[in-house]
Amino acid sequence: xxxxxxxxxxxxxxxxxxxxxxxxxxxxxxxxxxxxxxxxxxxxxxxxxxxxxxxxxxxxxxxxxxxxxxxxxxxxxxxxxxxxxxxxxxxxxxxxxxxxxxxxxxxxxxxxxxxxxxxxxxxxxxxxxxxxxxxxxxxxxxxxxxxxxxxxxxxxxxxxxxxxxxxxxxxxxxxxxxxxxxxxxxxxxxxxxxxxxxxxxxxxxxxxxxxxxxxxxxxxxxxxxxxxxxxxxxxxxxxxxxxxxxxxxxxxxxxxxxxxxxxxxxxxxxxxxxxxxxxxxxxxxxxxxxxxxxxxxxxxxxxxxxxxxxxxxxxxxxxxxxxxxxxxxx
Amino acid sequence: xxxxxxxxxxxxxxxxxxxxxxxxxxxxxxxxxxxxxxxxxxxxxxxxxxxxxxxxxxxxxxxxxxxxxxxxxxxxxxxxxxxxxxxxxxxxxxxxxxxxxxxxxxxxxxxxxxxxxxxxxxxxxxxxxxxx
Numbered sequence: 001x002x003x004x005x006x007x008x009x010x011x012x013x014x015x016x017x018x019x020x021x022x023x024x025x026x027x028x029x030x031x032x033x034x035x036x037x038x039x040x041x042x043x044x045x046x047x048x049x050x051x052x053x054x055x056x057x058x059x060x061x062x063x064x065x066x067x068x069x070x071x072x073x074x075x076x077x078x079x080x081x082x083x084x085x086x087x088x089x090x091x092x093x094x095x096x097x098x099x100x101x102x103x104x105x106x107x108x109x110x111x112x113x114x115x116x117x118x119x120x121x122x123x124x125x126x127x128x129x130x131x132x133x134x135x136x137x138x139x140x141x142x143x144x145x146x147x148x149x150x151x152x153x154x155x156x157x158x159x160x161x162x163x164x165x166x167x168x169x170x171x172x173x174x175x176x177x178x179x180x181x182x183x184x185x186x187x188x189x190x191x192x193x194x195x196x197x198x199x200x201x202x203x204x205x206x207x208x209x210x211x212x213x214x215x216x217x218x219x220x221x222x223x224x225x226x227x228x229x230x231x232x233x234x235x236x237x238x239x240x241x242x243x244x245x246x247x248x249x250x251x252x253x254x255x256x257x258x259x260x261x262x263x264x265x266x267x268x269x270x271x272x273x274x275x276x277x278x279x280x281x282x283x284x285x286x287x288x289x290x291x292x293x294x295x296x297x298x299x300x301x302x303x304x305x306x307x308x309x310x311x312x313x314x315x316x317x318x319x320x321x322x323x324x325x326x327x328x329x330x
Numbered sequence: 331x332x333x334x335x336x337x338x339x340x341x342x343x344x345x346x347x348x349x350x351x352x353x354x355x356x357x358x359x360x361x362x363x364x365x366x367x368x369x370x371x372x373x374x375x376x377x378x379x380x381x382x383x384x385x386x387x388x389x390x391x392x393x394x395x396x397x398x399x400x401x402x403x404x405x406x407x408x409x410x411x412x413x414x415x416x417x418x419x420x421x422x423x424x425x426x427x428x429x430x431x432x433x434x435x436x437x438x439x440x441x442x443x444x445x446x447x448x449x450x451x452x453x454x455x456x457x458x459x460x461x462x
Contacts, residue, residue, distance in 0.1 A: 086383050087451075087454055148453060148454060259407065259427075262450065263449040263450060264452060265450060265451065265452075274408040274427045274429060276429025277403075277408030277430060278406045278430075279407050321384050321406075321407040321451070322407065325406065
């Protein structure tokens with residue numbers, strides 16, 4: 001009996017270890033143990049099953065090859081957003097609390113399909129207490145832990161012209177963001193090319209304006225609250241540390257949204273969002289698109305930023321709080 | 331006939347007297363209120379503090395007892411104004427969430443050194459009001 005329980009707990013540990021690694025970005029080298037590799041296959045199957053169930057797949061298929069997408073109703077919008085110095089807030093890995101409005105209950109779970117962390121959150125990654133979800137069992141880029149960085153600069157010049165996902169776009173983007181850590185290192189993220197269509201959720205030609213994202217919408221991770229988004233983009237870009245290229249061809253996502261932080265800079269639930277304020281979020285997720293499977297593969301970002309435990313931060317999630325915003329119909 | 335006329339004149343005079351008394355007392359009441367309001371307005375000075383670029387500007391203000399402080403959020407970010415320090419709030423005042431252009435005010439009646447901070451950005455935004 002004891003032996004059985006021991007075996008079961010070992011199995012559970014190995015299964016969780018894989019999910020955790022795919023989600024919290026533990027180095028794949030750690031998983032090369034034989035037994036683990038066997039279970040990795042099993043888990044890969046489960047994750048692929050979840051990825052295939054991403055709700056927007058049909059919609060995305062209808063737009064993927066579109067060569068003549070329609071324009072934005074009312075005409076293109078040009079957007080300029082900037083911050084010239086001052087503070088930015090860097091999100092650190094943390095256990096995200098689970099909003100029941102988004103994720104339901106253990107008896108009736110919601111928002112679990114899609115790549116874990118990109119569009120869904122599998123129930124096995126959710127902590128449960130007294131019949132309710134509590135917080136994630138693993139750390140993610142979406143939580144309350146944060147630190148401040150200085151000399152934060154943000155420069156965005158964009159045009160939202162194309163309405164839907166398509167193979168081509170008339171949307172435009174020039175994006176650069178940089179900040180300095182306490183040791184004096186400067187980190188820069190630059191966007192190179194727009195992602196004109198999404199793999200698991202739409203990207204609206206690369207740039208979108210005036211829409212609700214995340215949370216209940218299924219567009220972007222539900223780990224972020226549902227938030228009115230004045231402007232957002234999805235692009236491929238490069239990462240620099242002190243002017244040196246440290247990672248390239250990464251997904252770079254930015255959005256100007258209503259305010260989703262609360263007292264102590266904690267990440268809000270849906271009912272805590274402040275609609276009368278706004279801030280800009282930059283996200284470089286620890287995933288890369290896989291055009292063969294049309295899904296996302298785990299791939300930690302080489303940010304070059306060392307966490308206190310010696311680990312390299314595997315993502316960028318940076319909030320710019322003192323932004324200047326200008327936008328107009330062209 | 332003469333008596334009737336005299337009575338009419340008497341009534342008219344009485345009416346006139348009451349009217350004059352009424353008017354002057356209302357007038358004096360109004361002017362008294364006006365003067366009091368003016369005095370009050372003169373007394374309650376307002377000092378403005380901006381919430382700008384994730385900071386309170388100015389960071390330290392010196393005021394006299396009875397001075398009203400008005401905080402104005404000039405950032406797009408959401409701020410709050412809470413008395414005390416992030417480690418120990420004093421429950422003296424706490425604003426609601428302030429969006430761009432929103433204001434909060436508090437009148438400092440007693441002398442003292444009052445610390446306050448922004449609840450959203452507690453590590454960045456701390457400031458002091460000195461009342462003396």
